[in-house]
Amino acid sequence: MDATLVALVTQLFTGLAVGSLYVLLAVGLALIFGVLGITNFAHGAFFALGAYVGLTVLGRTGNFWLALALAPLVVGLLGLAVERGLMQRIAARADVMSLLLTYGLAIMLVEIIKLVWGKTGYPPTVPAGLQLPVNLGFAYFPAYRLFVIGLALVVTVAVILLLERTDWGLIIRAATQDREMVSLLGVENGRFLGLTFALGVALAGLAGVAAGPIVGIFPDMGTDILIESFVVVVVGGLGSLRGAIAGGLLIGLVISFTTLVWPAVSQLSIFILMALVLLFRPQGLLGRAA
Amino acid sequence: MRWLQRLARRPMLVLAVAFVLLPLVVPYYALASHMLVFGLFASAFDLLLGHTGLLSFGHAAFFGVGAYTAALAAKLFDLPLLVCLLLGTAAAGLWGLVVGALALRQRGVAFAMLTLAFGQMIFFVVLQARGLTGGDDGLRGIPIRGLGVPGFEWRLDNSLHVYVFVAAAVWLALWALQRVLASPFGHVLEAIRENEVRARACGYDTVRVQLVAFVFSALFSGFAGALYTFTLYFVALETLHWTLSGYVALMAILGGSGTVFGPLVGAGVFILLRDIVSTFRDDWQLFVGAAFVLCVLLFPRGICGTLQDVLARRRAPAAELPAPAVAPTLARQPREG
Amino acid sequence: MTDTPAGAIGPATLKADGTGAPLLETRGLTHRFGELRVVCDVNLAIARGELRAVIGPNGAGKTTLLKLLSGELRPTSGRILFKGRDITGWPMHRVARLGIVRSFQITHLFPQLSVLENVRVAVQARHSTYNFWRRAEALPGVVERARALLEEVDLLPKAALPAGVLSHGEQRHLELAVALAAEPELLLLDEPTAGMSVEDTQATARLIRRLAERLTIVLVEHKMDVVMNIAQRIVVLHFGEVLAEGTPAEIRANEAVQDVYLGRGRAAGAGA
Numbered sequence: 001m002d003a004t005l006v007a008l009v010t011q012l013f014t015g016l017a018v019g020s021l022y023v024l025l026a027v028g029l030a031l032i033f034g035v036l037g038i039t040n041f042a043h044g045a046f047f048a049l050g051a052y053v054g055l056t057v058l059g060r061t062g063n064f065w066l067a068l069a070l071a072p073l074v075v076g077l078l079g080l081a082v083e084r085g086l087m088q089r090i091a092a093r094a095d096v097m098s099l100l101l102t103y104g105l106a107i108m109l110v111e112i113i114k115l116v117w118g119k120t121g122y123p124p125t126v127p128a129g130l131q132l133p134v135n136l137g138f139a140y141f142p143a144y145r146l147f148v149i150g151l152a153l154v155v156t157v158a159v160i161l162l163l164e165r166t167d168w169g170l171i172i173r174a175a176t177q178d179r180e181m182v183s184l185l186g187v188e189n190g191r192f193l194g195l196t197f198a199l200g201v202a203l204a205g206l207a208g209v210a211a212g213p214i215v216g217i218f219p220d221m222g223t224d225i226l227i228e229s230f231v232v233v234v235v236g237g238l239g240s241l242r243g244a245i246a247g248g249l250l251i252g253l254v255i256s257f258t259t260l261v262w263p264a265v266s267q268l269s270i271f272i273l274m275a276l277v278l279l280f281r282p283q284g285l286l287g288r289a290a
Numbered sequence: 291m292r293w294l295q296r297l298a299r300r301p302m303l304v305l306a307v308a309f310v311l312l313p314l315v316v317p318y319y320a321l322a323s324h325m326l327v328f329g330l331f332a333s334a335f336d337l338l339l340g341h342t343g344l345l346s347f348g349h350a351a352f353f354g355v356g357a358y359t360a361a362l363a364a365k366l367f368d369l370p371l372l373v374c375l376l377l378g379t380a381a382a383g384l385w386g387l388v389v390g391a392l393a394l395r396q397r398g399v400a401f402a403m404l405t406l407a408f409g410q411m412i413f414f415v416v417l418q419a420r421g422l423t424g425g426d427d428g429l430r431g432i433p434i435r436g437l438g439v440p441g442f443e444w445r446l447d448n449s450l451h452v453y454v455f456v457a458a459a460v461w462l463a464l465w466a467l468q469r470v471l472a473s474p475f476g477h478v479l480e481a482i483r484e485n486e487v488r489a490r491a492c493g494y495d496t497v498r499v500q501l502v503a504f505v506f507s508a509l510f511s512g513f514a515g516a517l518y519t520f521t522l523y524f525v526a527l528e529t530l531h532w533t534l535s536g537y538v539a540l541m542a543i544l545g546g547s548g549t550v551f552g553p554l555v556g557a558g559v560f561i562l563l564r565d566i567v568s569t570f571r572d573d574w575q576l577f578v579g580a581a582f583v584l585c586v587l588l589f590p591r592g593i594c595g596t597l598q599d600v601l602a603r604r605r606a607p608a609a610e611l612p613a614p615a616v617a618p619t620l621a622r623q624p625r626e627g
Numbered sequence: 628m629t630d631t632p633a634g635a636i637g638p639a640t641l642k643a644d645g646t647g648a649p650l651l652e653t654r655g656l657t658h659r660f661g662e663l664r665v666v667c668d669v670n671l672a673i674a675r676g677e678l679r680a681v682i683g684p685n686g687a688g689k690t691t692l693l694k695l696l697s698g699e700l701r702p703t704s705g706r707i708l709f710k711g712r713d714i715t716g717w718p719m720h721r722v723a724r725l726g727i728v729r730s731f732q733i734t735h736l737f738p739q740l741s742v743l744e745n746v747r748v749a750v751q752a753r754h755s756t757y758n759f760w761r762r763a764e765a766l767p768g769v770v771e772r773a774r775a776l777l778e779e780v781d782l783l784p785k786a787a788l789p790a791g792v793l794s795h796g797e798q799r800h801l802e803l804a805v806a807l808a809a810e811p812e813l814l815l816l817d818e819p820t821a822g823m824s825v826e827d828t829q830a831t832a833r834l835i836r837r838l839a840e841r842l843t844i845v846l847v848e849h850k851m852d853v854v855m856n857i858a859q860r861i862v863v864l865h866f867g868e869v870l871a872e873g874t875p876a877e878i879r880a881n882e883a884v885q886d887v888y889l890g891r892g893r894a895a896g897a898g899a
Binding site: 469470472473474475476477478480481484485487488489490492493494495496499502506 | 697699718719720721723724728729731736737738739740744747748749751752753754755756757758759760761762763766805806808809
């Protein structure tokens with residue numbers, strides 16, 4: 001295999017790894033938006049919180065797998081509390097107010113992270129056992145990035161199974177189609193909404209733990225990636241889970257390849273992509289037409 | 291209460307008096323200048339949120355484009371102050387036309403996301419164009435400007451002169467904004483905010499009207515940004531970051547979105563509190579976040595809106611009051627899906 | 628003509644009152660939501676000056692028909708002609724400016740504007756959108772016209788109140804005034820008496836009849852007594868198709884209509 005092709009394929013895998021993080025974030029965002037109608041601006045802060053909780057668990061136990069399991073749980077519980085305690089109060093006032101509320105919450109969370117864990121970040125440290133490059137047959141590729149791709153795959157499949165095989169999933173799917181229908185069905189709304197929000201932010205927390213060894217851990221780590229995740233959701237189609245998955249991978253690849261070809265525009269490229277999608281397909285790639 | 295009502299009928303006069311008194315109560319002139327500049331910015335932003343029912347989350351871009359354009363006009367071409375301000379305003383308006391035309395294909399949250407993304411586009415362009423803009427170091431070396439009127443060379447080289455100029459400019463801009471809101475066009479905006487489908491049924495091309503409103507908002511935001519340039523002779527990259535877009539939303543809501551001077555008051559309170567809190571706590575943003583949360587939960591009508599309600603209730607205790615402005619009207623926006 | 632099978636009417640067979648070209652004509656008008664055909668091959672010809680009622684059980688597609696005619700929805704297929712012009716697919720505001728204006732079933736007001744402002748904004752649509760400088764209250768003629776419209780619907784005494792605090796019946800009347808403000812030639816009324824008391828219903832029916840003297844009206848209505856009293860011709864929709872069409876007397880005597888409305892119709896209506 002010639003060198004250019006190897007570089008391209010390596011970049012493809014890098015793009016998939018980055019895209020996997022976007023997928024984890026965007027699926028949570030799309031879930032929350034679809035079911036609760038909330039644009040969760042605190043999603044990036046929950047992402048950072050996940051990374052920090054993971055860091056603490058790792059520091060105490062030295063076990064990365066435990067961190068990977070516990071951090072989403074902690075973040076999810078906090079999400080449940082937030083939904084029950086705050087979001088509920090403005091449920092009737094819907095989307096724009098919830099956007100502003102979660103934005104305020106995001107600012108607070110980031111500051112709290114700074115108070116608890118300090119302002120300086122931690123450089124990326126790949127967990128033991130995943131440090132070696134893996135031979136893909138044509139090139140070596142960092143094992144950890146392969147792991148992230150696999151993790152996102154497993155989690156996404158699990159979420160899809162949850163949605164398609166369980167009663168809860170059925171209600172979620174119904175709710176993304178028509179939110180008012182669900183209350184008509186007599187579903188016990190409160191707990192259902194809270195759990196969905198918790199699941200969404202738990203995915204963000206999981207993404208945070210997974211992202212730490214790639215991008216490092218710092219209080220503002222969720223700020224820019226939040227905006228990028230929104231781009232993913234809009235490109236994929238607001239409220240569409242499959243759209244979030246496709247959009248996440250697409251954006252990851254676009255970033256990865258523009259970094260290779262023309263680094264200066266890599267951050268810009270996704271916004272251009274989004275503008276193009278909205279011009280030619282306003283409902284997003286996999287969104288339903290209005 | 292009589293005198294209050296009489297004063298309320300002459301808002302621009304009240305404002306002029308307030309602008310004269312402001313530097314006497316605020317710790318230093320530059321702070322007072324910033325309160326007014328951001329007050330204008332928040333008012334321009336609220337032309338969309340409070341009066342048209344559109345939440346833009348990318349308004350920092352218009353403020354920033356105004357600021358950078360005015361700064362570059364002064365630095366590279368040594369143009370006079372008023373021309374710099376004009377260019378900054380026009381550049382923001384042009385960018386507003388582009389963003390508005392694209393973003394208004396969507397409504398609600400998707401609209402907010404689009405404006406946000408376009409704002410980030412400008413942010414990255416300015417960050418990359420380091421040679422011209424100074425990148426993340428900000429733009430420095432802007433020459434001192436004066437009013438440039440023969441016989442009245444009011445040089446903006448000290449904070450008092452700056453304040454006087456800024457106060458006059460902001461007063462004029464707010465007066466113009468007021469006129470727009472009270473004009474037939476302004477009433478069409480209110481109608482669209484209240485019920486877009488209905489406005490369309492009346493024969494209004496609502497998307498076109500909203501685009502015009504968007505450009506107006508960008509123009510006034512750009513003017514505020516251009517003024518900001520000459521308060522410090524320095525433009526920070528942060529003026530373009532989306533966090534400022536968030537702050538300006540907070541200012542408007544804190545003061546009372548949809549009220550005439552609420553955004554101005556909200557911006558003043560925000561800038562003042564930030565200045566005070568940040569001198570003795572470096573986690574001042576924690577308070578910003580908490581203010582945001584409390585405001586949305588407890589006072590969605592903001593300072594001026596709540597005040598208005600109280601006054602109205604006192605005047606007509608028996609009459610039913612219309613529902614609170616901001617929240618429900620926004621909630622009623624049909625979600626595209 | 629009294630017992631017309633569904634969808635069998637040709638486009639040009641109907642010319643109400645024997646006058647020439649109809650003011651509004653639809654040809655094969657169809658609208659689908661996904662697989663569901665909500666309006667199916669509807670051919671209408673409405674003469675200038677006519678008061679036409681559209682009735683049918685719940686889910687028959689009446690409101691969708693109005694949405695199609697007013698440009699709020701784009702038909703899947705078929706054409707709409709108004710004053711001889713093909714307006715199929717025109718956006719709502721252009722349709723409104725050409726002269727078709729609809730009132731809404733669910734009261735669709737500007738709740739925080741005053742009663743007068745509601746009408747004034749609507750009147751203004753004919754005069755001035757992009758006037759940024761003048762005071763809105765000072766537009767010549769607009770306020771006078773708005774007050775005249777309020778007078779017509781008996782709401783002038785309440786002109787200064789916020790529209791949101793009006794009673795239900797009053798809001799429906801304001802809704803009418805707002806629709807009239809756009810100076811329609813064809814007024815589409817979507818259940819103008821829904822939820823009204825008997826007295827209010829009668830007053831509204833009188834108002835509609837008065838309006839019909841100078842306007843062409845298409846009226847979607849549930850209350851049979853109202854329809855039978857004031858409509859000149861009636862179209863019966865059933866599952867999106869035209870089940871029957873004719874004068875009130877003809878419709879009353881129509882067996883298919885009786886089936887839908889009386890016998891099996893009750894169950895079908897409830898189930899829809």
